[in-house]
Amino acid sequence: VSLDAANRAWMQGATYRSALKAGDVMAGGALAEVVESRAPGLTPGDLVFADTGWQEWAAVSARGLSPLPRLEPLTHLLSVFGVAGLTAYFGLLECGRPKAGETVVVSAAAGSVGTLVGQIAKIKGCKVVGVAGGAEKCALLTRELGFDAAVDYKAGDLRRALRATCPDGIDVYFDNVGGDVLEACLFNMNLHGRVACCGAVSQYDGAAPPHGPRGVPGLIVTKRLTLQGFVVMDFYAKRDAALAELKAWVDEGKLVVREDVLEGLEALPGALVGLLAGENIGKRMVRIA
Amino acid sequence: VSLDAANRAWMQGATYRSALKAGDVMAGGALAEVVESRAPGLTPGDLVFADTGWQEWAAVSARGLSPLPRLEPLTHLLSVFGVAGLTAYFGLLECGRPKAGETVVVSAAAGSVGTLVGQIAKIKGCKVVGVAGGAEKCALLTRELGFDAAVDYKAGDLRRALRATCPDGIDVYFDNVGGDVLEACLFNMNLHGRVACCGAVSQYDGAAPPHGPRGVPGLIVTKRLTLQGFVVMDFYAKRDAALAELKAWVDEGKLVVREDVLEGLEALPGALVGLLAGENIGKRMVRIA
Numbered sequence: 001v002s003l004d005a006a007n008r009a010w011m012q013g014a015t016y017r018s019a020l021k022a023g024d025v026m027a028g029g030a031l032a033e034v035v036e037s038r039a040p041g042l043t044p045g046d047l048v049f050a051d052t053g054w055q056e057w058a059a060v061s062a063r064g065l066s067p068l069p070r071l072e073p074l075t076h077l078l079s080v081f082g083v084a085g086l087t088a089y090f091g092l093l094e095c096g097r098p099k100a101g102e103t104v105v106v107s108a109a110a111g112s113v114g115t116l117v118g119q120i121a122k123i124k125g126c127k128v129v130g131v132a133g134g135a136e137k138c139a140l141l142t143r144e145l146g147f148d149a150a151v152d153y154k155a156g157d158l159r160r161a162l163r164a165t166c167p168d169g170i171d172v173y174f175d176n177v178g179g180d181v182l183e184a185c186l187f188n189m190n191l192h193g194r195v196a197c198c199g200a201v202s203q204y205d206g207a208a209p210p211h212g213p214r215g216v217p218g219l220i221v222t223k224r225l226t227l228q229g230f231v232v233m234d235f236y237a238k239r240d241a242a243l244a245e246l247k248a249w250v251d252e253g254k255l256v257v258r259e260d261v262l263e264g265l266e267a268l269p270g271a272l273v274g275l276l277a278g279e280n281i282g283k284r285m286v287r288i289a
Numbered sequence: 290v291s292l293d294a295a296n297r298a299w300m301q302g303a304t305y306r307s308a309l310k311a312g313d314v315m316a317g318g319a320l321a322e323v324v325e326s327r328a329p330g331l332t333p334g335d336l337v338f339a340d341t342g343w344q345e346w347a348a349v350s351a352r353g354l355s356p357l358p359r360l361e362p363l364t365h366l367l368s369v370f371g372v373a374g375l376t377a378y379f380g381l382l383e384c385g386r387p388k389a390g391e392t393v394v395v396s397a398a399a400g401s402v403g404t405l406v407g408q409i410a411k412i413k414g415c416k417v418v419g420v421a422g423g424a425e426k427c428a429l430l431t432r433e434l435g436f437d438a439a440v441d442y443k444a445g446d447l448r449r450a451l452r453a454t455c456p457d458g459i460d461v462y463f464d465n466v467g468g469d470v471l472e473a474c475l476f477n478m479n480l481h482g483r484v485a486c487c488g489a490v491s492q493y494d495g496a497a498p499p500h501g502p503r504g505v506p507g508l509i510v511t512k513r514l515t516l517q518g519f520v521v522m523d524f525y526a527k528r529d530a531a532l533a534e535l536k537a538w539v540d541e542g543k544l545v546v547r548e549d550v551l552e553g554l555e556a557l558p559g560a561l562v563g564l565l566a567g568e569n570i571g572k573r574m575v576r577i578a
Contacts, residue, residue, distance in 0.1 A: 015511040178506045197506040209508075212501035217467045217486040219498075220518035222304045227516040229509035 001030045001054060001268065002078045003275050003284040004112070005176070005201040012204055016231050025053040026268070031068065031077050032058070042067075047074075049082065054268045056288055079112060079283035080246055080257045083232055087198060088116035089242045090235040092174055093124075095196035095228040100125030102171035103190075105162065107181045109150065110137035110258075112283035113198065117174045118147050119255050126172070129165050131158070131181055133278045140281060145256055159184040169193075177202045183213035189223050197229040201276065258282025290319040290343060291367045292560050292573040293401070294465070294490040301493055305520050314342040315557070320357065320366050321347070331356075336363075338371065343557045345577055368401060368572035369535055369546045372521055376487060377405035378531045379524040381463055382413075384485035384517040389414030391460035392479075394451065396470045398439065399426035399547075401572035402487065406463045407436050408544050415461070418454050420447070420470055422567045429570060434545055448473040458482075466491045472502035478512050486518040490565065547571025 010020045010027055020027055034046040039062030042048070048065040052058035068077050079085060091113075098104050104121040108114045109130025118141065121128045130141040130150045138150035151161045162170070162184055169190035175182050178200030185195070203209050220227060235242075249255040260280040262271050265288045275284050299309045299316055309316055323335040328351030331337070337354040341347035357366050368374060380402075387393050393410040397403045398419025407417045407430065419430040419439045427439035440450045451459070451473055458479035464471050467489030474484070492498050509516060524531075538544040549569040551560050554577045564573050 009507075175506060182506060183501075195506075197509045200507045200510060203507050209503045212472075212503055212505035214498045214501055216501035216505050217464060217471060217484075217516065217518065218298075218489045218492050220486045220516055221489060221520070222518070224518045224520060224523060225516075226518070227506065227509055227514075229506065229511070229513045229515070231510070231513060234513060 001028050001052070001286045001288060002083065003028070003268075003271050003280075003286065004083070005108075005199055005204065005276060007272055008201070008204040008276055009199070012207075016233075025055060027051060027053050028268075029078075029083065030058075031074060031082075037062070047077070049077070054265065054288075056265060075259050075261060075283075075285065076250070076257060078285050079259050080116060080250060080255065081243055082283075084112040084283050085116055085246050086235070086239065086242055087232040088113045088120060088174075089246060090232060090238070091196045091198050091230055092117050092120055092172070094235060095230050096121075096172040096174055096194050098124050098126045098172045101127075103127045103129065103166050103168055104172045104174065105129045105131060105166065105170050105185055106174040106176070107131040107153075107185075108176035108199075108201065109141055109147070110281045111176065112280075114174075114176060115141075115145055115258050115282050116255065119145055120249075121172075122146050122148075123249060123254055127166075127168075129162070129170075131162075131177075137278075137281060140258075145258075153181055159187050162188045172196070174198060175200075179203055179213065183215060186213060186215045186219045186223075186225070189219070189225055192224050193226075195225060195227040197227055204276070260284040262286045264288060290317050290341070290557065290575045290577060291372065292317070292557075292564050292569075292575060293372070294397075294488055294493065294565060296561055297490070297493040297565055298488070301496075305522075314344060316340060316342050317557075318367075318372065319347075320363060320371075326351070336366070338366070343554065343577075345554060364548050364550060364572075364574060365539070365546060367574050368548050369405060369539060369544065370532055371572075373401040373572050374405055374535050375524070375528065375531055376521040377402045377409060378535060379521060379527070380485045380487050380519055381406050381409055381461070383524060384519050385410075385461040385463055385483050387413050387415045387461045390416075392416045392418065392455050392457055393461040393463065394418045394420060394455065394459050394474055395463040395465070396420040396442075396474075397465035397488075397490065398430055398436070399570045400465065403463075403465060404430075404434055404547050404571050405544065408434055409538075410461075411435050411437075412538060412543055416455075416457075418451070418459075420451075420466075426567075426570060434547075442470055448476050451477045461485070463487060464489075468492055468502065472504060475502060475504045475508045475512075475514070478508070478514055481513050482515075484514060484516040486516055493565070549573040551575045553577060 030052040047068040104126045106117040110132040118128045141147040141150040173185040174196045176199045179202035319341040336357040393415045395406040399421040410417045419436045430436040430439040462474040465488045468491035
């Protein structure tokens with residue numbers, strides 16, 4: 001079962017799916033094996049990506065299933081070759097549109113999407129700065145994942161830290177968190193910069209979203225920025241080509257895949273709470289069978 | 290001399306020009322006549338658009354001047370064929386990208402840019418709703434300028450009023466004001482909607498911009514919106530074609546031009562204060578010679 005910050009957003013209200021209510025089975029995408037099927041083309045043993053929810057067994061309509069290849073490690077089907085990988089790929093390349101030599105900043109940089117965004121930006125010849133919480137994550141980004149620099153947002157005055165770390169300004173900001181981090185980036189964006197709006201995990205607690213970042217829309221105007229929201233499914237027409245490119249990068253060792261696999265159905269609630277608190281590095285998932 | 294909300298923004302801090310400070314000549318663009326020139330190609334009697342500031346006479350470098358044709362009425366060179374017209378044209382068509390049948394909302398709709406944005410959107414086959422302050426302006430929009438509806442933001446609960454006036458949601462929002470009006474529009478935007486960020490007049494008082502609209506970036510993500518800031522000069526490579534189209538629309542009677550011309554250098558400070566308070570309808574300018 002894939003654990004994502006989006007799980008929390010679904011509980012807050014309607015997003016690109018209707019809101020989860022108390023009493024519903026907790027929603028979540030999973031890598032699942034078909035054990036019984038009356039649908040043509042799906043036979044026991046097939047692997048699929050399915051919105052099973054947090055369950056050991058699920059009866060789901062064949063229409064919503066994506067067949068998956070049986071590759072090793074299987075976990076990659078939920079990380080780099082799953083929603084996380086495609087979100088990083090399309091969000092950065094289609095919304096961020098980085099050019100070689102530009103400065104790319106990504107928040108939640110040690111998370112499932114952030115670790116891949118930074119590495120893809122490096123493959124594209126950019127200077128890459130990750131924003132993450134704590135020294136351990138920051139060290140991982142620069143030592144193991146090839147980021148040029150990392151900034152610890154818990155260390156205070158992020159706006160100034162970004163100015164020091166990005167002396168040429170920010171051309172592309174891949175936003176996973178919203179709020180204060182988005183605000184600090186907006187003040188450091190260059191003219192004609194692009195913000196790929198992927199998520200807003202800083203805003204998912206509380207009944208209604210609080211006031212937004214300062215400088216919206218003032219800075220958007222004066223800096224001629226583009227803020228573009230996206231959801232990965234919008235780009236699924238180009239999915240096969242993206243997966244082929246991701247696979248090539250993994251095979252060539254250009255893309256390091258970090259995963260964080262927990263065990264057992266009982267681990268799921270704590271795994272989500274921990275993810276929202278920033279506990280994990282890379283793609284968190286729970287194996288329940 | 291052209292009066293614009295941007296005059297106020299220049300006093301707040303650095304924008305696309307450096308900040309105006311106390312003691313500076315107040316900046317402002319003007320339609321001016323050359324009375325003396327040592328520059329080749331510029332002779333007495335020529336009309337130019339120049340950043341003269343609020344002065345009866347100005348000595349300016351020839352490099353910053355745009356030569357203008359001598360057409361009637363001359364005031365059109367500061368309204369529909371000037372910065373206001375081109376801002377409406379490019380901001381709507383290049384950033385808003387409206388399609389026939391879509392719903393377009395514009396704020397400060399009775400102002401110099403707003404009156405033109407709404408009419409151009411009608412020419413493009415859209416449903417057009419203007420947001421303005423007070424019953425008089427709202428009546429003007431629907432009765433004289435062909436808007437389909439107008440909403441008075443001073444009448445309260447703008448978010449609900451927009452929902453009622455735009456039952457199919459908003460596809461394009463041309464934002465002249467920022468703040469609460471932007472927020473109300475964000476909640477009513479359709480999937481893949483576009484926000485053309487032109488100005489933020491609600492934010493120009495006070496030392497620093499206050500907190501931004503709620504739902505940034507949450508709504509941007511879930512609705513896959515694009516917010517794009519622009520300044521009209523960005524599109525000047527396409528200026529001649531735009532002016533030709535604007536001129537044809539005016540000649541055919543498709544575009545009604547509203548202007549608000551005051552007299553005398555002494556009128557300038559009050560004219561700007563009044564503009565920021567929403568006193569004018571259409572393009573405000575002051576004739577000082």
